[in-house]
Amino acid sequence: MSRYPAMFSRLADADEGAFVPFVMVGDPTPAASEAIIEALIDGGADALELGVPFSDPVADGPTIQRAHLRALGAGASLxxxxxxxxxxxxxxxxxPIGMLIYGNVPFAIGLEEFYRRCAAAGIDSVLLPDVPVRESAEFSAAAAAAGIDAVYIAPPSASAQxxxxxxxxxxGYVYAVSRAGVTGTERASSTVGxxxxxxxxxxxxxxxxxxxxGISAPAQVAEAIEAGADGAISGSAVVKIVEAHAPTLAAAAAEAGTDSQQYTTAMQALQAELRDFVAAMKAATRPAP
Structure with missing residues (x-):
């Protein structure tokens, strides 16, 4: 049963919007990404959107593309x-935990089997960024049969139809895209329309x-909520923090191992920055005092 209704109800009662960070599972390694996810939760994330590495992430810009490559390089599989x-x-x-994954993966595995595996892992929703709603019926039916929420994108300046x-x-929720293009480009988000x-x-x-x-700063979160959104999702900004620390983590792991104090110190620095980022973004979902 989806956990989204309870989350949105709780936030509405508190007069807050939702803040949902995105991060790539497996980046820079599966074990490191698990510690990263815990830091996002500790920082106050209301829900998670988790990416699965794919070889041709056409909806993503360079920052998240590199996260796909790091995770694939670490051998991360579905x-x-x-x-x-x-x-x-x-x-x-x-x-609430959502998964963002490209459509070829469930198509290759078989839709029923894919959504069954997601449900068994405790996933609430699946967003397929390269599957437009006009081609969604088969995916939605398989998701519903497994008890998974199918999430689709509302493009910028979309027609009423x-x-x-x-x-x-x-x-679960609707993913409204703030602007045309791919994730993580230099253009900021927009609430126009x-x-x-x-x-x-x-x-x-x-x-x-x-x-x-394009959601990368607290002011953008506040603007989204003021424009009527129920919350905001931030991906590239989170992934950039992971990317900045990835070389230090890799060097510590190679030199002293992942059980070493050197590696622990490097991971703690990354986690602290992630917690601070999420806390600031979450604070922007609350009314001004």
Whole structure:
């Protein structure tokens, strides 16, 4: 059963928006990514969006593409990622966990088997960034059969017809893209037209709306919520922090091993920066005092 309704209800009662960080499972290694995820939760993440490495991530910009490559270079497979998620789920039974994964993966495995594995790991939702809503029926049916929320993207400046289709198909939440392009480019997020899109989606009784792409600062989170979104998702900014610390982690692991104090110190520095980032972004979801 999806954990999103309880989260959004709790946040509405507290007059807060949701902040959801994205991170790549397996980056820079599966074990390190598990510690990274725990830091995001410690910082106050309301939910998680977790990426699975893929060889051709067409919706992602250079920052997240490099995260895909680091995770693939570390040998991270779908099975490895699901094992990480299952352990996180065991420690955080009420936390909504979404997966972002490219459509070729479930298609290659078989849709029923893919969503069954996701459900067994404790995943609440799956977002397929390269599957438009007009091609979603088969994926949605398999997701629903496994008890997984299918999440679809509401593109910027989408037609009313597209917004209606996204509203009808999405469960858990709707991923509203803040601007055209790929993730993590230099262009900032935009809320232009967001209020109208949210109104149209809610007219169709859509799931809560989360704004993503280009969200990297607290002011952007606050702007998204002021424009009518129920929360914000930040990916590239989180991944950049991981990327900045990855060489130090790798050097410590190579020189002294992952059980060494040197590696522990490097990981603690990364975790501290992630906690601080998430705490600042989460604070922006609350009303000004």
């Amino acid at each position: 099975a490895d990622c699901l094992e990480v998620v299952a352990r996180v789920r065991g420690r955080h039974p009420e936390l 597209t917004l209606d289709a996204v509203a009808a198909a999405s469960r 967001l209020a109208q899109s949210v109104a149209r989606l809610r007219q169709d009784a859509a799931a809560p709306v989360m704004l993503g792409f």
